[in-house]
Amino acid sequence: MSDVVVLGAGMHPWGKWGKSFVEYGQVAARAALADAGLEWADVQYLAAGNTMRNGYPGYVAGSTFAQALGWRGIPVSSTYAACASGAVAIEAARARIQSGKADVALVVGADTAPQGFFGPLPGDRPEDPDWLRFHVLGATNPTYFALYARRRMEMYGATPKDFAAVKVKNSRHGLHNPNARYRKEFTEDEIAESPIVADPLRLVDICATSDGAAALVLASAEFAAARGDRNRQVRVAAVSTVTPTYPNTYLDMPDIATDSAVGATLPERSFRDSIAHAAYEEAGLGPEDLSCAEVYDLSTALELDWYENIGLCAPGEAEALLHSGATALGGRVPVNASGGLACFGEAIPAQAIAQVCELVTQVRGEAGGRQVDGAKVGLSINQGLFGHGSSVIVTR
Amino acid sequence: MTKPRVPVVEGLFREADDGSARLLAGRCPQCGAYFFPKQWSFCRNPSCSGGALDEVELSTSGTLWSFTDNRYAPPPPYPAGDPFEPYGVAAVELADEHMIVLGQLAQGTDVTRLAAGDRVELVVEPLYETDDEVRTVWKWRVES
Numbered sequence: 001m002s003d004v005v006v007l008g009a010g011m012h013p014w015g016k017w018g019k020s021f022v023e024y025g026q027v028a029a030r031a032a033l034a035d036a037g038l039e040w041a042d043v044q045y046l047a048a049g050n051t052m053r054n055g056y057p058g059y060v061a062g063s064t065f066a067q068a069l070g071w072r073g074i075p076v077s078s079t080y081a082a083c084a085s086g087a088v089a090i091e092a093a094r095a096r097i098q099s100g101k102a103d104v105a106l107v108v109g110a111d112t113a114p115q116g117f118f119g120p121l122p123g124d125r126p127e128d129p130d131w132l133r134f135h136v137l138g139a140t141n142p143t144y145f146a147l148y149a150r151r152r153m154e155m156y157g158a159t160p161k162d163f164a165a166v167k168v169k170n171s172r173h174g175l176h177n178p179n180a181r182y183r184k185e186f187t188e189d190e191i192a193e194s195p196i197v198a199d200p201l202r203l204v205d206i207c208a209t210s211d212g213a214a215a216l217v218l219a220s221a222e223f224a225a226a227r228g229d230r231n232r233q234v235r236v237a238a239v240s241t242v243t244p245t246y247p248n249t250y251l252d253m254p255d256i257a258t259d260s261a262v263g264a265t266l267p268e269r270s271f272r273d274s275i276a277h278a279a280y281e282e283a284g285l286g287p288e289d290l291s292c293a294e295v296y297d298l299s300t301a302l303e304l305d306w307y308e309n310i311g312l313c314a315p316g317e318a319e320a321l322l323h324s325g326a327t328a329l330g331g332r333v334p335v336n337a338s339g340g341l342a343c344f345g346e347a348i349p350a351q352a353i354a355q356v357c358e359l360v361t362q363v364r365g366e367a368g369g370r371q372v373d374g375a376k377v378g379l380s381i382n383q384g385l386f387g388h389g390s391s392v393i394v395t396r
Numbered sequence: 397m398t399k400p401r402v403p404v405v406e407g408l409f410r411e412a413d414d415g416s417a418r419l420l421a422g423r424c425p426q427c428g429a430y431f432f433p434k435q436w437s438f439c440r441n442p443s444c445s446g447g448a449l450d451e452v453e454l455s456t457s458g459t460l461w462s463f464t465d466n467r468y469a470p471p472p473p474y475p476a477g478d479p480f481e482p483y484g485v486a487a488v489e490l491a492d493e494h495m496i497v498l499g500q501l502a503q504g505t506d507v508t509r510l511a512a513g514d515r516v517e518l519v520v521e522p523l524y525e526t527d528d529e530v531r532t533v534w535k536w537r538v539e540s
Contacts, residue, residue, distance in 0.1 A: 119473075
């Protein structure tokens with residue numbers, strides 16, 4: 001199978017800009033093409049992540065962006081996998097290239113997000129777990145983040161001060177990222193004054209919802225070898241889009257109950273562990289090989305869970321790893337050098353693509369003030385609700 | 397006149413004569429797995445060829461896996477009152493079923509006094525009222 005490389009990465013800055021997601025998406029797409037030194041006319045396939053809150057054009061994002069960039073007859077795909085949508089779009093583009101049906105593919109994700117809590121789509125749907133958890137329990141996304149955070153406190157003795165330290169770290173990283181929405185350094189005292197949304201999490205522990213867009217130009221190794229600057233080409237070493245293995249006994253959004261383990265053998269790994277494991281297996285790499293990682297910090301506490309899920313440390317040791325400085329810029333394996341969701345807020349279909357844009361920038365050595373020294377291998381990871389895993393490994 | 401008490405959504409739980417709650421689940425007659433909500437008629441264990449699920453009631457008590465409180469009104473379709481009253485949410489492990497079930501915490505629960513492993517039991521409480529009915533939901537209450 002052909003190796004697939006990233007030739008270009010582009011973004012529209014995150015924020016609340018009051019425009020259509022199509023505007024953001026075409027800016028990111030054109031930026032990625034310019035970065036690759038290619039034209040829209042060179043693209044043979046477009047894969048997009050869908051957005052659920054922008055009407056029909058959002059459900060057919062692939063054709064929406066193809067129309068915006070100018071119909072050229074190429075095939076498109078539009079995928080939804082919640083927060084993992086971008087990774088599934090990357091995988092669709094990669095598979096198209098690996099199958100030999102395209103040499104160059106464009107991946108785009110863009111969103112225009114509402115203010116405040118994400119709610120379910122309108123209508124009464126008692127059979128929809130996402131409707132049920134809101135109507136019957138009032139269980140918002142931060143409710144689940146708080147349950148995970150409290151679990152860390154109960155299991156491992158984590159404290160809100162540990163969670164605040166994640167925010168302090170990521171806010172420092174984001175200062176150096178022109179695409180980040182929040183570029184402000186937080187102190188522990190400021191965080192302690194932030195209102196509690198869902199105990200133990202405060203407003204600043206929880207990521208905002210943002211507008212934004214990210215795009216990648218992928219190409220076959222053969223095409224890349226004949227074009228462009230080899231020093232800026234980044235290899236896609238793995239894409240993991242795994243689903244859970246039954247019985248999934250860890251509480252996952254938006255379910256109001258887990259699977260029952262009665263009558264079944266527990267899987268070898270938890271769902272979150274399995275997401276990274278599949279990526280490492282494909283890449284033939286392990287956590288010790290990582291130069292940096294972008295993990296999905298929907299909450300500060302969740303970043304600590306991810307350290308363990310991607311094997312940076314054993315369960316219960318994430319707080320110690322954080323305080324050792326290993327995951328800060330200058331440390332052994334900086335995590336969320338981009339500033340993470342703490343500085344971006346979440347633009348759902350763009351976010352997994354944005355994570356990869358950051359890794360590409362890092363391993364190219366083009367990250368400026370947030371550059372990870374000698375970055376060669378980067379891993380991104382996230383999880384979309386309804387059982388979508390997402391992890392990408394890129395290498396120099 | 398007392399308004400009738402009606403479950404907020406049909407088929408999730410029933411109120412027993414003593415005012416306690418019974419969660420209505422499905423159970424596979426072949427592999428024994430439980431499913432809550434019952435939702436579908438079939439077993440989701442990929443290693444099981446079991447047929448139609450039996451209708452069963454889940455254990456009425458368990459242990460706290462985790463817990464939180466919500467201090468801001470969720471968006472619709474949560475029937476938040478005005479003024480909004482914060483509420484706790486608990487994730488509870490059921491030993492016999494080997495599963496975790498969410499629920500709000502009973503009114504008056506002091507979240508700051510809870511710890512993982514605490515024993516809790518099911519109760520029925522009002523969630524909101526219409527002109528004609530009291531809509532009820534199951535909640536978890538710390539065992540006395």
